[in-house]
Every structure is written in C-alpha cells, then in structure tokens.
Amino acid sequence: TGMNWMLHIESGSTGSDKEEGESFKHSLVYGRRVYEEFAGYGILPSGGGINCVVSSSLVNEDGSPRPLPTVLGDESTVDPRLVAVGSVEQAIELGSKPEETDPKAGDMCLVLGGQRVYTDALPKATFLRKFHMRTSYEGGINFPDHDEDDWTPIYKSKPKTETNKVDGKDVELQVIEYVRSDSAEDESVAPVIESV
Numbered sequence: 001t002g003m004n005w006m007l008h009i010e011s012g013s014t015g016s017d018k019e020e021g022e023s024f025k026h027s028l029v030y031g032r033r034v035y036e037e038f039a040g041y042g043i044l045p046s047g048g049g050i051n052c053v054v055s056s057s058l059v060n061e062d063g064s065p066r067p068l069p070t071v072l073g074d075e076s077t078v079d080p081r082l083v084a085v086g087s088v089e090q091a092i093e094l095g096s097k098p099e100e101t102d103p104k105a106g107d108m109c110l111v112l113g114g115q116r117v118y119t120d121a122l123p124k125a126t127f128l129r130k131f132h133m134r135t136s137y138e139g140g141i142n143f144p145d146h147d148e149d150d151w152t153p154i155y156k157s158k159p160k161t162e163t164n165k166v167d168g169k170d171v172e173l174q175v176i177e178y179v180r181s182d183s184a185e186d187e188s189v190a191p192v193i194e195s196v
Contacts, residue, residue: 025049027095027105029088029121030112032058036072044070045081049105052091054117058084065094088120119144126180134159134172151178 027049030038035053038044045051053068060066066084069077085091088111095109111121122144128151130143155177161170 027109028112029054029091029095029109029117031055031114031117033114034112039070039072045079047110050095051082052095053084054088054091055084056086059086088117122146128178130176132174132176150181152181153178
C-alpha cells in the first residue's frame with residue numbers, strides 16, 4: 001500500500017467564508033527538486049498565491065528571499081510570485097502574510113514536499129487532511145513518521161476508486177481529516193497545517 005501526501009498550512013481562513021463560486025487562492029511551499037520538476041512542466045507559479053521554494057542554495061547570499069525564474073536557466077522568466085526562501089518557517093510567514101502585501105499571499109499554504117519540507121512543516125500542524133492512496137508508486141519520499149495517538153480523526157470519507165490520469169490505472173483512495181488530540185475539544189483552534 002502506497003500513500004501520496006501533501007500538507008497545507010492555513011493562514012486564517014477555513015474557506016467557509018467564501019462566496020459560492022469564489023475560488024481559493026493557495027500559496028505553495030516545496031523544496032528545490034519539486035521546483036525543478038514543476039519548472040520542467042511549465043506550470044509555475046501555481047495556486048494563485050506566492051510559491052516558496054525552500055532551498056538554502058537558491059536564496060540570496062544574505063539569506064533573504066530571491067525571486068526565481070519560472071523556466072530553469074531563463075532569467076527573463078523571473079516572477080515575483082516564485083521565490084526561494086531558506087526555511088519552512090520563512091515560507092509559511094511569506095506564504096500567509098496579510099492581503100495588502102505584494103505579491104499576494106494565498107488563502108492557505110499547501111506544502112508539496114519533498115521529505116525534508118514535510119518533516120519541518122509537520123510539527124506546526126494542528127489539522128491534517130490525509131489522502132490515503134492504496135497503490136504502489138516508485139519513489140523514496142514518504143510522509144514523516146508521527147505518533148498517531150497525537151491525532152483525533154474528525155472525518156473519514158468512504159473509500160472510492162478513481163482513474164489516475166497519468167497512467168490510466170484505477171486508484172483506491174480515502175480522505176481522513178484529523179486535529180491534534182490536545183486541540184480536539186477546542187473549536188476556536190484554527191487549522192494550521194493540512195496533510196493531503
């Protein structure tokens with residue numbers, strides 16, 4: 001059984017305040033290798049908010065965020081919504097800053113990996129949404145180990161089967177949402193990180 005994961009960090013909105021038909025705008029947080037892969041697909045920046053690439057080798061010499069090209073090696077494609085940062089903490093701060101700033105932050109920060117980025121983001125989580133995909137995939141990136149006793153399930157979808165658009169194979173998946181056990185009783189606690 002393989003599982004595919006993604007984290008997301010809330011920046012104050014759970015989405016329930018959205019008008020019908022209004023779309024979400026997400027900031028994205030991911031590592032250098034994910035950036036290189038996305039740049040190869042020509043899909044950057046994505047999500048409608050700022051994209052933060054966590055990489056100490058891509059930031060400015062003084063450690064400050066640096067705008068990156070949307071196409072690798074083509075400096076003419078530098079976009080202020082695509083920036084290198086030195087840490088997950090810096091990415092979360094930049095990706096969830098107030099709306100009046102430029103470039104605009106998203107409604108939430110989605111953490112797309114790799115493994116070090118997942119590991120650094122998970123301790124900040126108060127909310128996880130896990131998409132359990134029951135199939136085998138090649139690759140060595142796994143969601144970080146965490147104590148299941150620290151999390152209380154608050155929602156479980158029925159398992160369903162969907163067709164993978166990449167290889168055409170059927171994939172069984174189930175969504176399970178959790179809150180940290182110590183915050184399960186406190187409805188005023190806003191979700192901070194979601195694992196998908």
